[in-house]
Amino acid sequence: MLKVDFNNMTSDIIGDEHGINIAIQSVKDKDWINSAFNFVKSKEGKDWQEWMSMPHMDTKYIDEIVEYGKTIKDTCTDLVVFGIGGSALGVQSVATALTHLRYNSISHATRKAPRLYVEDNVDPNRMSSLLDVIDIENAHFIVTTKSGNTSETLAQFLYVYDLLVKKLGKDKAKKSITVITSFGKGDIFGVAKAQGFKMYEVPKGAGGRFSVLSVVGLVAFACIGLDIKQLLKGAGDFQNKCFVNDIYKNPALMTAYLQVLNMQRGKNIGVMMPYADGLKYFADFYAQLWAESLGKAVDLDGNTVHVGQTPVKSLGATDQHSMVQLFNEGPFDKVITFITVQDFCNKIKIPKVDGIDIGDFLSGHTFAELLSAERVATEYAVTKTQKPNYNIILDKLNPYTIGELLAYLMMQTAFAGALLNIDTYNQPGVEQGKVSTFAMLDRNGYEADKQEILSISKKKELII
Amino acid sequence: MLKVDFNNMTSDIIGDEHGINIAIQSVKDKDWINSAFNFVKSKEGKDWQEWMSMPHMDTKYIDEIVEYGKTIKDTCTDLVVFGIGGSALGVQSVATALTHLRYNSISHATRKAPRLYVEDNVDPNRMSSLLDVIDIENAHFIVTTKSGNTSETLAQFLYVYDLLVKKLGKDKAKKSITVITSFGKGDIFGVAKAQGFKMYEVPKGAGGRFSVLSVVGLVAFACIGLDIKQLLKGAGDFQNKCFVNDIYKNPALMTAYLQVLNMQRGKNIGVMMPYADGLKYFADFYAQLWAESLGKAVDLDGNTVHVGQTPVKSLGATDQHSMVQLFNEGPFDKVITFITVQDFCNKIKIPKVDGIDIGDFLSGHTFAELLSAERVATEYAVTKTQKPNYNIILDKLNPYTIGELLAYLMMQTAFAGALLNIDTYNQPGVEQGKVSTFAMLDRNGYEADKQEILSISKKKELII
Numbered sequence: 001m002l003k004v005d006f007n008n009m010t011s012d013i014i015g016d017e018h019g020i021n022i023a024i025q026s027v028k029d030k031d032w033i034n035s036a037f038n039f040v041k042s043k044e045g046k047d048w049q050e051w052m053s054m055p056h057m058d059t060k061y062i063d064e065i066v067e068y069g070k071t072i073k074d075t076c077t078d079l080v081v082f083g084i085g086g087s088a089l090g091v092q093s094v095a096t097a098l099t100h101l102r103y104n105s106i107s108h109a110t111r112k113a114p115r116l117y118v119e120d121n122v123d124p125n126r127m128s129s130l131l132d133v134i135d136i137e138n139a140h141f142i143v144t145t146k147s148g149n150t151s152e153t154l155a156q157f158l159y160v161y162d163l164l165v166k167k168l169g170k171d172k173a174k175k176s177i178t179v180i181t182s183f184g185k186g187d188i189f190g191v192a193k194a195q196g197f198k199m200y201e202v203p204k205g206a207g208g209r210f211s212v213l214s215v216v217g218l219v220a221f222a223c224i225g226l227d228i229k230q231l232l233k234g235a236g237d238f239q240n241k242c243f244v245n246d247i248y249k250n251p252a253l254m255t256a257y258l259q260v261l262n263m264q265r266g267k268n269i270g271v272m273m274p275y276a277d278g279l280k281y282f283a284d285f286y287a288q289l290w291a292e293s294l295g296k297a298v299d300l301d302g303n304t305v306h307v308g309q310t311p312v313k314s315l316g317a318t319d320q321h322s323m324v325q326l327f328n329e330g331p332f333d334k335v336i337t338f339i340t341v342q343d344f345c346n347k348i349k350i351p352k353v354d355g356i357d358i359g360d361f362l363s364g365h366t367f368a369e370l371l372s373a374e375r376v377a378t379e380y381a382v383t384k385t386q387k388p389n390y391n392i393i394l395d396k397l398n399p400y401t402i403g404e405l406l407a408y409l410m411m412q413t414a415f416a417g418a419l420l421n422i423d424t425y426n427q428p429g430v431e432q433g434k435v436s437t438f439a440m441l442d443r444n445g446y447e448a449d450k451q452e453i454l455s456i457s458k459k460k461e462l463i464i
Numbered sequence: 465m466l467k468v469d470f471n472n473m474t475s476d477i478i479g480d481e482h483g484i485n486i487a488i489q490s491v492k493d494k495d496w497i498n499s500a501f502n503f504v505k506s507k508e509g510k511d512w513q514e515w516m517s518m519p520h521m522d523t524k525y526i527d528e529i530v531e532y533g534k535t536i537k538d539t540c541t542d543l544v545v546f547g548i549g550g551s552a553l554g555v556q557s558v559a560t561a562l563t564h565l566r567y568n569s570i571s572h573a574t575r576k577a578p579r580l581y582v583e584d585n586v587d588p589n590r591m592s593s594l595l596d597v598i599d600i601e602n603a604h605f606i607v608t609t610k611s612g613n614t615s616e617t618l619a620q621f622l623y624v625y626d627l628l629v630k631k632l633g634k635d636k637a638k639k640s641i642t643v644i645t646s647f648g649k650g651d652i653f654g655v656a657k658a659q660g661f662k663m664y665e666v667p668k669g670a671g672g673r674f675s676v677l678s679v680v681g682l683v684a685f686a687c688i689g690l691d692i693k694q695l696l697k698g699a700g701d702f703q704n705k706c707f708v709n710d711i712y713k714n715p716a717l718m719t720a721y722l723q724v725l726n727m728q729r730g731k732n733i734g735v736m737m738p739y740a741d742g743l744k745y746f747a748d749f750y751a752q753l754w755a756e757s758l759g760k761a762v763d764l765d766g767n768t769v770h771v772g773q774t775p776v777k778s779l780g781a782t783d784q785h786s787m788v789q790l791f792n793e794g795p796f797d798k799v800i801t802f803i804t805v806q807d808f809c810n811k812i813k814i815p816k817v818d819g820i821d822i823g824d825f826l827s828g829h830t831f832a833e834l835l836s837a838e839r840v841a842t843e844y845a846v847t848k849t850q851k852p853n854y855n856i857i858l859d860k861l862n863p864y865t866i867g868e869l870l871a872y873l874m875m876q877t878a879f880a881g882a883l884l885n886i887d888t889y890n891q892p893g894v895e896q897g898k899v900s901t902f903a904m905l906d907r908n909g910y911e912a913d914k915q916e917i918l919s920i921s922k923k924k925e926l927i928i
Contacts, residue, residue, distance in 0.1 A: 007922040022926065085785025101593040105568065110596075121782045122838070123741040124810035124831035129565040132574075152781060154823040155814045155834055162815040187822035194819070208785070251928045268797050269733065269774050277587040288786035295790025308794030310733050311787075312776055317616060318585045320897055321549025321672070322752035323775075326759025328893035330772030333732050346588035350619045351626040355658070358651035359618040361907035367588035370619055370905065374586070377900030380917045384896070393927075429792035432848070433784055436841030441834065443825035453844045458471040462486065463857075464715045 002238060002404035004251040006390040008383045009258045009335075018332055018386045020261055024247070033257055036418035037245050040411075044243065048425035049414065050205020054213035055236030055407070062229060065215065068198070069222020072114065078134040079114040079223050082156040083144035083216075086208020087180075088120035089288050090217045090406075093281035097402050098226050101277055113224045114140070122152045127159060136160075137167060140223065142178045144216055146202045148186015151437060157188070170195075180215050207425050209289045210410055213403075227399040234403025242411040252408055255390060256415035262335045262388055263309050263420075270309045271327065274339035275316035275375045278397055282339065283313035286409055293413045296422040297429070307420055309335075317374040324378060328385045336382055336389035339405075340375060343396050344368045466702060466868035468715040470854040472847045473722045473799075482796055482850045484725055488711070497721055500882035501709050504875075508707065512889035513878065514669025518677035519700030519871070526693060529679065532662070533686020536578065542598040543578040543687050546620040547608035547680075550672020551644075552584035553752050554681045554870075557745035561866050562690050565741055577688045578604070586616045591623060600624075601631060604687065606642045608680055610666045612650015615901060621652070634659075644679050671889050673753045674874055677867075691863040698867025706875040716872055719854060720879035726799045726852055727773050727884075734773045735791065738803035739780035739839045742861055746803065747777035750873055757877045759893070760886040771884055773799075781838040788842060792849045800846055800853040803869075804839060807860050808832045 011019030024030060045053035072079065081091055095116055100106055104115040117130060141160055145153040157177075164173035179192040183201045192199050200215035211217070213235055218228050242252040259270065270290060272283040295308030314323055316338070327336060350370065352363040362370065382389050392408065394401040417424025439449035475483030488494060509517035536543065545555050559580055564570055568579040581594060605624055609617040621641075628637035643656040647665045656663050664679035675681070677699055682692050706716040723734065734754060736747040759772030778787055780802070791800060814834065816827040826834065846853050856872065858865040881888025903913035 003927055005922065005927040007926045010926065012923075013920060084782060088782075089786070100596070101587075101589050102597045105597040120785075121741055121779065122831050122834050123565075123739075124808045124812050124835070125565050126741045127831050128810055128812055132564070133566045133569040149822075150785075151823070151826060151834065152838075155826050155831065158814050158817055158820070158823055158827065159812070159831075161820075162817050165817070191820050191822055248925070249928060254928070268795055275587075277585055277590045284786070291787045291790035291794075295792075295794035297793035306793065306795050308790045310774075310776060310790060310794070310798065312774060315585065318548060318552075320894065321584075321614075322553070322748070323755045324897060325891045325893040326755035326772045326774060328759075328896065329761035329770065330755075330759035330774070331732055331770050334774065344588045346592055348588050348592055348623070350622050353622055353626050353629070356622070356625075356655050358613075358655055359615070359622055361902060361905050362615060362619050363622065365905055367586050367591050367619065367623075370586050370615065370901075371588070373901050373904035374616075374897070376904050376917065377897045380900050380920070381893075381896045383920065385893075427789045429789040429845075429849075430784065432792065432845040433788060433838070433841045436844050437834075437837050438825060440837035440840050441825050441829055453840065456477060456844070456847065458469065459476075461712070462471045462474065463467055463469040464713060464718070 001395045002401055002408060003393045004255060004390060004408070005393060006255060006258060008379065008389045014383060014386045014388060018388055020258055020388075032419065033247055033253070034245070036415055037253060039418045040414050041243060041245070046205070048205050048207060050203050051207070051210040051213065051410065052239060054203075054206065055232045055239060055403070057232065062218070062232070065218050065222050066228065069219060069225070072140045072223040073225050076114040076138055076140045077108070078117065078139035079142070079220065080117045080119060080130065080134065080139055081142045081144060081220050082119050082153050082160075084120045084150060084152045085288060086211050087144035087146065087153070087216055088118050089281065089285045090212025091220045092118040093285040094212065094217060094221060094231070094402055094406070095224060095226070096281045097278045097397055098399060099224065116220070116224055119156060122155055127156065131163075136163060140176055140178065142180060142220055142223075143188060144180040145186070145188055146182055146208055146211065146216075148181045148188040151434070154187065178219065180219060209292055212406055230399035231403040234400035235407040238404040238407040239411060242407065252411035253415050256412045256419060258388070258390070259309065259335060259412075260416055260419045263307070267333055267335050267388070268309055269312055269334035271312045271314050271323075271334055271336040272339070273314040273316050273319065273336060275371055276339065276341045276344070276397065277315070279339050279341070280315050282405065283315065287311040287313055289409060289413050292427050293417055293424045294420060294422065295429070299421045300423060301421065305422070307422060316378060317371060320374060320378055324381065327382050327387060332386065334387060336387055338375060338379060338389065338391040340391055340393045341397055342393060345396060465859045466865055466872060467857045468719055468854060468872070469857060470719060470722060472843065472853045478847060478850045478852060482852055484722055484852075496883065497711055497717070498709070500879055501717060503882045504878050505707060505709070510669070512669050512671060514667050515671070515674040515677065515874065516703060518667070518670065519696045519703055519867070521696065526682070526696070529682050529686050530692065533683060533689070536604045536687040537689050540578040540602055540604045541572070542581065542603035543606070543684065544581045544583060544594065544598065544603055545606045545608060545684050546583050546617050546624075547606075548584045548614060548616045549752060550675050551608035551610065551617070551680055552582050553745065553749045554676025555684045556582040557749040558676065558681060558685060558695070558866055558870070559688060559690070560745045561742045561861055562863060563688065580684070580688055583620060586619055591620065595627075600627060604640055604642065606644060606684055606687075607652060608644040609650070609652055610646055610672055610675065610680075612645045612652040615898070618651065642683065644683060673756055676870055694863035695867040698864035699871040700867075702868040702871040703875060706871065716875035717879050720876045720883060722852070722854070723773065723799060723876075724880055724883045727771065731797055731799050731852070732773055733776055733798035735776045735778050735787075735798055735800040736803070737778040737780050737783065737800060739835055740803065740805045740808070740861065741779070743803050743805070744779050746869065747779065751775040751777055753873060753877050756891050757881055757888045758884060758886065761893070763885045764887060765885065769886070771886060780842060781835060784838060784842055788845065791846050791851060796850065798851060800851055802839060802843060802853065802855040804855055804857045805861055806857060809860060
């Protein structure tokens, strides 16, 4: 069960200058919230909000994924996901939350599933090192690209498929690949069809950062044996809460509203600080979701706005010894989101050791109590220094609560985009980079772009 | 060899509104820079700047560390570092840069050294999972806490030492522990003396975030066989460059100045974006260094200032599909630092695969070329959208260049703190958290603090 505690966003607790009066009085604000809600609600499950229909997917479709995943789970030593951005972050964050924290290092007998590698970069040493640790002949590769044209993912695919064909022959090699992409278009679609790879279709209205509950996440989860039905149930149940048109009962709408108000007050930084190593990658998931969705130059009316809050990934208690000095004493420019796990289902204790008289206040406490005390302490410190903060509380870490967390973060983003009156679902600012990459790789047709890039004349004396 | 290209910080390239005229004309600015330089220079190697003397350490002292490290390297299966913040981040970032990218997963025969675990959190599942993967009887544990009183590190130590004594007996157990701490004070110092642990002294003037080139980093590096002499040589040579009183020849002073000017212009976010998986944790290292050093409420004259730029960790090319949309289209509130590796010493290529006609512009290029094209593309995109950015260029990844990088980042921080007229080396904002943690753990003497924390009265209806 997921709950959100937003007491520390209010002027009652952090004062009028940095807090918000939670009793929304103005008609203007009420209308603003109401129309943002209705904007999102009116497109529930439609167009770019098709992702909202994922939790309600046809059971037969799910059953097929579970079954396909099981064959890979039972026969493969390694599962490699090639993908970047939304094709990687959802898989990485959910898998880390729901598996052993050193999943790849424990024995196969304990794991009862393949090791998992989510490969989201093209660093040559990373690519090489992957081949040093997997058993390529018994590995399975999921190639995920919604557009079908992502350079990084295509490069990874070409490198590994070439090796597979050489090692196993074409007939066996093709069984080592699953392609997850849009059907009917994109380079990888044609290849997959021609080569006879197993394929899954990414729904049209599930953009990368909103696609984790589609096949983009589910196939990988099934391959390592996660309970995807519970994941979807958690997401579906929580999504329903987010479609209640009462901001006081709708945690996603309420925190979206509070975040946007804070952005308008100049708080341009949003810290995401889970207190659980298993949730570490949720900070990365959130970072993409929040940054790509809300970082926009123009609004829906065509006005130049340059909005967007910059997400900062953090981890408690670790970053208390890294970032919290700045949170407490630095500028009043941030909102802090904690994520808390109430019960780690792990009772290991800090022992009393004979003849050692330090840490007597520590001995006897569980590690979970220590971590919890640290979070309360940090929450208190940032609250006392008047930094707006709220706390996402999960009772336990399990597929159901992780589903809730995904739904909460995605629904909050949808509402925030609507409140900001921007297109939550596009990413025009990424296009320039793709064009420039093509140009720098001398792709045909991009000669002029390369000329333009090289025309920026740098002074040698400013390289020291 | 490390160089810094700051062309894209200048008004010549990104325009007057967001760029800086690099020809420093005003006497006021010249004086400001000069006195910041002299402030740092006057304390070279002294007080809290004792860390600057680390690269010039006595050879005999280094030799002893190398020798001690070698015995652990040759006899242990696992090396575990217990530490948090500055006791962890330097070790993690340097070790990741200079070892195989999946170091712990390759065979011992290839690695020829123990696996490495840098344990910087007290999540109970993380603690449990460590015991699932190490061979505790053949592991060595480095316990690093400068103060000697860090709760997280003491808890980890107690947990493991208790197990070791039970498994191996006290005589053998004590040989599995090395303590790195301040001498003469702190809880762990007394324990280490009484139990007979091997100990190394953290120099007084090497605060956590500036301690990586002291025993805090060196002992661990020696245990996994890194060339610490080259690391120190790189740092020492680069530090010398940073003590040239000519801003046009001093990359640390120049970029500190440019960063501080940008902070004063409202650019309160500093993105650190290495384009190399090996340098991923340098973003974390930088985040602590920059945040804890510059995030301060008061300046040296006692004025309330609330300064500090918030560091944002990023990774290229991965985060092009996550954060770059925001960098390009969002607010003009950030400075972006790239780190580039010119030669990965890895020539793996994207192949042409028979019968597959996608990615023809990719095939034939090396992965290194692809990564480089992506970085140039991103640099071009953020430059075109007028985001100040600069590029730290390493010719290769090796102990010498990593030493240079450490020296550059630390010296830049020292100069930035001096320019801001703040105390770069304290962290008063962390103290409140420690007190509150003690209180929440019911430590004697902190009863009033606990009462105060619990006195914040939260409304139940604001938890939904």
